[in-house]
Amino acid sequence: MKFCSTRNPETLYGLKEAINAGLAPDGGLFMPSYYPRAYNLVAQPESFEDLAFSDSLPYLSGELEDKEIKKLTRSAFNFQIPLKKIEDNIYVLELFHGPTLAFKDVGARFMAGLMPVLNKHNEETNILVATSGDTGGAVASAFHGVENIRVTVLYPEGKVSEFQKRQFTTLGDNINCLAVKGNFDDCQRLVKNAFNDKGLRRKIRLSSANSINIGRWLPQSFYYHWGLLQWQKAHQDTLPLIAVPSGNYGNLTAGMLAHNSGIKAGGFIAASNINNTVPEYLETGNYLPRKSVPTVANAMDVGDPSNFERMKYMGGSHEQLRSMLSAYTFSDKEIIEGITYVHDNTGYILDPHSATAYMALKNSGRHGFFIATAHPVKFMDVIPEKIRNYVKLPSHFSETGKKSQSDSMTTDYNDFRHYLSDL
Secondary structure, three states: OOEEEOOEEEEEEOHHHHHHHOEOOOOOEEEEOOOOOOOOOOOOOOOHHHHHHHHHHHHHOOOOOHHHHHHHHHHHOOOOOOEEEEEOOEEEEEOOOOOOOEOHHHHHHHHHHHHHHHOOOOOOEEEEEEOOOHHHHHHHHHHOOOOOEEEEEEEEOOOOOHHHHHHHHOOOOOEEEEEEOOOHHHHHHHHHHHHOOHHHHHHOOEEEOOOOOHHHHOOHHHHHHHHHHHHHHHOOOOOOEEEEEOOOOHHHHHHHHHHHOOOOOOOEEEEEOOOOHHHHHHHHOOOOOOOOOOOOOHHHOOOOOOOHHHHHHHHOOHHHHHHHEEEEEOOHHHHHHHHHHHHHHHOOOOOHHHHHHHHHHHHHOOOEEEEEOEOHHHHOOOOOHHHHOOOOOOOOOOOOOOOOOOEEEOOOHHHHHHHHHOO
């Protein structure tokens, strides 16, 4: 398959070129040049890794052999993604059973396995990743120790949880971390400016591991297929509404990709905290990006989401998008109340991001499932005190035990450019 830019569907690029570039030359985001119809909605694969192999074929088979794709998916997806019933007609798709306890493990591990296969015998690649919380840990873990890869993680100083920060600042080796004196949007802007800096890119080889990179974004569509197959076992005659915690909108647009590729859902809900640029767009038709505001659901603190370009590209006009998407916005107080309500009534413990999705689905009054994006242990400073004793660290999780290390960085692009030039 070839790939195109959201800003120019006529010019096509190969998989290797798209993944290594991160952003398209015109500043747009890469997209598949067509939506594959290779999905089999009847067959029940034995595992998520088997389904991921099948779903990867349309995108990868032009450049990788089947045995390489199978090896990649088996290595990347060696953890469970269960669909569990919470209450009548409300289920949860748990995406936090990977090594860093967040859904970002799916895309990061896939991309980390794919890049070395595509870039055999190439020079060093510098991967830039902006994080509002979970992305940094997942990318750092996935690429830690990968030959010819250097990762620079940019995070907003003081605006990620201590648990999240330790996941990427304690690895060392080929993982560098920058504490940016700003918010996530400042981190994201620095990364985008670097990609648009032709002079810098002539000096060093850059790529991205945010969801703007199609190599990290594509595999997120696979778990929507998996969730829908599990749903169909109990609800053969009902299409589920799917509620998605939404910040930079890579997760939700991956669901839209699955839907456009033939995996039909009953629609999607964008569940947002008070950084509700997209929900306001869906309501008014006006897209008004703004400075993000810190919340208890910090990974969703994004005021100008990059993947809005993909949303518009796939969804069409404002009215067409509204026919596929609805949205709900929740305050910090409502998020904490939601966590408490679910625990008191079901015994299930939600992290603050997943809580927004549960409440959105609950408020819709529809049947379906919501996406649980992170394990609650990552947000113990947010979980209500009376619930914390019930939160257990998963047995498979392990920390490095090393001291956190990061450098300080201003929001001035010239400072960041100088830092990259010295790598």
